[in-house]
Amino acid sequence: MFDKILIANRGEIALRILRACKELGISTVAVHSTADADAMHVRLADESVCIGPPPSKDSYLNIPALLAACEITGADAVHPGYGFLSENARFAEILADHNLHFIGPKAEHIRLMGDKIEAKKTAKRLGIPVVPGSDGAVTPDQDAMAIAKGIGFPVLVKAAAGGGGRGMKVAHTEADLQLALTTAANEAKSAFGDASVYLEKYLQKPRHIEIQVLGDGRGGAIHLGERDCSLQRRHQKVWEEGPSPVLDAAARAKIGNTVAKAMQELKYIGVGTVEFLYEDGEFYFIEMNTRIQVEHPVTEMITGIDLVLEQIRIAAGGDLPMTQDAVVINGHSIECRVNAENPVSFRPSPGKIQQYHPPGGLGVRIDSAVYQGYVIPPYYDSLVGKLIVHGKSRVECLMRLRRALDEMVVDGIETTLPLFRALVREPAIIDGDYHIHWLEQYLAGQKTD
Known part of the structure; x- marks a missing residue:
């Protein structure tokens, strides 16, 4: 150790x-x-x-x-x-x-999965289903147009070295493609120093499903179920939950085992997350994150496994904490990312926290580094903290989340707490009937300042 x-x-x-x-x-x-x-x-x-x-x-x-x-x-x-x-x-x-x-993982795996084109090729080779699209980088000429026509509009132009929604543009028609390619390439060059872009089929109303994996670097790997991260704004996750409201045990086991087998072949070490779009019963690989995720507490709450502790233990040469058969999904968990932002315009709101009262009670967890009197600086991300709740069922989890959100106090700055208090009472959220575009469509209908 x-x-x-x-x-x-x-x-x-x-x-x-x-x-x-x-x-x-x-x-x-x-x-x-x-x-x-x-x-x-x-x-x-x-x-x-x-x-x-x-x-x-x-x-x-x-x-x-x-x-x-x-x-x-x-x-x-x-x-x-x-x-x-x-x-x-x-x-x-x-x-x-x-x-x-x-x-963390081996440098070669970080580099491999950091290149979105190579990651997609690797996923395909390992038997992971991928989104239809170009086999590599494309240029703003007939090559790109031919590929786009082949997979069908709308298409998504994505930065090869991208992430976080940067260098990503949608082309709904042939007339849109040239501008989307140029804009995405310019953004990619500015953000990542690499202007390479590629094309993928743009799915209309998919869910964002990610599989948490844990590997020992010696050919052993297990999956720890999935998280549904479909509530997003500008490709940034806002609310995550597990298990997904739209997957049954058979679908979960099938995609989870596929991913675990791929990680075994790759000899992946440590924690990682393989992300998919899911639509009409089909999974489509989009990327792999070779690190601990912001939303890792959701998996910890439903499996009882401390991911960060295991990440450290395995990096020191330890074995996997259990076999795949021993992984049991228990109940339901939801995480809300509470940010120091205006809940309508999402304008950052750094400043001093005058009053801070985290919620408590059974099944309620707060991952936060703030305290009363703490000053949130303007230089970094605006995360105040993550509110994570757990219940025996999704219904119990939602009711517990509603109660916890009402208890939480962060005064002196603006936060996104009012947004979550509204979302937890929305019929579509209660029914689990949402997709990756749902939140932006919901926000577009709200009053703006």
């Missing part, structure tokens, strides 16, 4: 990793920018190191500063959390060059 882990992140995920380390008896090192000097993970860690000024590029993305922090503190492993350097293959390689353990 590791002696000391440096947590190369901030906010709630840094605190989440710290808690897992403490339960394993591992010493922790928190790193922070000058803007995060009073952060909760800094206060609770065994040691802390300031790694730079507020801008991420000068602190949390500053690899030399992180290496120096490891050397100063004697850390022997680094946990990247999510975001920042968590899917940076070069970072994993640099750590290895300095005899430091990267708590």
